[in-house]
């Protein structure tokens with residue numbers, strides 16, 4: 001069994017071993033703790049020329065990676081927190097994401113920015129954010145949110161070996177999840193990665209990505225003990241967004257709960273609900289779709305407020321039961 | 328101006344600056360007040376470290392033990408109307424300006440009585456009554472904010488200054504350079520205090536920058552600069568006095584590089600052990616540059632204080648910290664409603 005953090009490390013090791021044009025750069029890569037156990041000793045194995053720890057310069061680091069990507073390399077930039085990545089957004093959103101289109105589709109920009117969601121632990125407002133829906137808004141930027149160890153490894157590899165800029169967001173709360181990993185499929189292309197039905201069901205559809213997909217799976221197992229058959233869809237890639245799998249599922253179940261570990265307004269959960277409403281025939285929904293998201297507030301530090309702030313599988317279960325009128 | 332804006336020289340050598348500092352005519356009462364402040368900060372930080380080690384304190388704490396002097400030296404020249412901003416390692420900045428032990432400890436515990444009403448923890452401190460207008464952990468973030476406070480002060484023409492505390496790591500952010508240029512071209516009354524402790528997290532400055540002194544950036548932007556032994560409270564206070572007076576007098580932005588060293592890991596309570604990262608080059612040597620012991624030794628030598636002075640003040644502050652701690656522990660957490668109520672203004676203006 002391999003845990004999510006180890007699976008990420010396997011993905012990096014695969015890329016560094018098999019693709020000399022790949023390198024990683026970012027803060028904390030020579031530290032044993034900065035990015036959990038997801039990159040431990042890669043510098044020792046592959047050398048500090050290709051596993052580069054940097055000054056506290058997010059914007060320059062990210063821009064340098066974009067430049068290297070335009071010059072034959074396949075860099076993966078590491079931002080140990082999404083919050084720190086915000087200092088570098090220009091280079092990904094204004095530059096990398098636009099580069100192909102504004103130059104007539106002629107140029108590849110194979111850069112991956114990996115930003116980590118690292119919340120909880122009373123860290124507060126500036127050390128807790130996810131913000132993935134901001135980035136899913138941007139055409140030209142592929143946004144990947146793996147929820148399983150296999151996806152963590154394989155989507156990282158596919159992201160780095162593709163031709164487009166990718167924002168790869170992983171969540172520290174997933175790092176201890178374990179699974180058996182199949183062999184790497186080097187031919188996997190990110191454009192072919194669709195949302196996946198993790199658990200089949202008939203009563204309602206639970207949709208999430210990253211840690212929220214994990215909660216949906218836990219909730220489905222719990223709902224089963226209450227006689228409720230929940231189908232779980234893990235989005236995996238949130239931009240460009242494939243809407244067909246979720247719509248097909250809701251056409252079958254007639255009920256939808258969109259779960260997202262971020263704020264509600266203009267967020268992923270709302271996007272999923274809107275997409276389903278556009279795709280399913282009028283009158284085919286058996287209940288109003290619902291979303292479960294964070295409260296509309298920055299992350300607090302205080303223990304009881306933090307406890308109230310984050311939801312768990314039990315809240316997913318409760319929301320599902322409400323949709324089904326079982327509460 | 329000193330000629331070499333690029334190199335720290337002997338100040339970077341842990342074998343230097345071990346003896347008593349030069350009191351330079353500091354009156355006994357002033358020296359005593361500064362010593363008391365240094366000891367208050369150290370006692371508070373040691374308590375926070377202990378409780379962090381016991382996992383009673385859960386929020387990330389970046390302890391300032393070993394580098395208390397810059398905050399005390401600068402605070403000596405702050406008056407009402409000035410605006411001081413900190414960063415992730417700001418307990419000393421808060422306490423030196425007169426912030427209460429109870430408000431700090433309650434904040435670190437996430438209590439409603441904390442200086443940020445329990446919403447921010449160690450990394451987000453506020454104490455407007457003592458001219459401290461916020462510390463945040465996004466590296467470099469308060470550098471332009473302090474610059475903006477100086478812009479407002481200049482518009483008001485009230486002689487107030489802004490102070491921005493930052494570390495050597497923060498000078499690697501582009502916004503630091505933009506801010507110095509901006510402040511220089513508009514001649515803003517701002518003091519940048521760069522606490523150069525030679526480390527950013529696990530990385531020594533030699534792995535991050537081509538030169539070890541941050542004064543070079545000031546030189547490049549036409550900002551007046553001074554480099555100080557940041558563990559010499561008297562020298563710090565003197566440098567801050569000159570810089571703040573110049574800023575108040577309309578001479579534009581100022582930068583002080585305070586060369587210092589932290590004794591604990593980047594975050595948390597462990598000594599010289601930052602979650603597995605050992606700092607090899609002689610913490611024991613750096614400890615001989617202790618700002619408390621060196622000020623105390625000078626005062627004893629000058630006959631301003633008995634040999635037992637530090638011990639007596641320490642006993643006093645340990646008790647004060649303990650009392651504040653007991654009070655903070657008994658205090659309530661913010662109400663559940665605070666999570667939403669504190670997001671937007673409820674005032675009539677919005």
Ligand SMILES: Cc1ncc(C[n+]2csc(CCOP(=O)(O)OP(=O)(O)O)c2C)c(N)n1
Pocket residue numbers: 027056058084087389415416464465466467493494495496497498524526527528593
């Ligand atoms: C924008 C941003 N990037 C990275 C970090 C992580 N980080 C927190 S403190 C720190 C070190 C800063 O070093 P320095 O400015 O020298 O301050 P010191 O810790 O030495 O007091 C880093 C890299 C952060 N909080 N914000």
Ligand SMILES: [Mg+2]
Pocket residue numbers: 494495496522523524525526527528
């Ligand atoms: Mg530093």
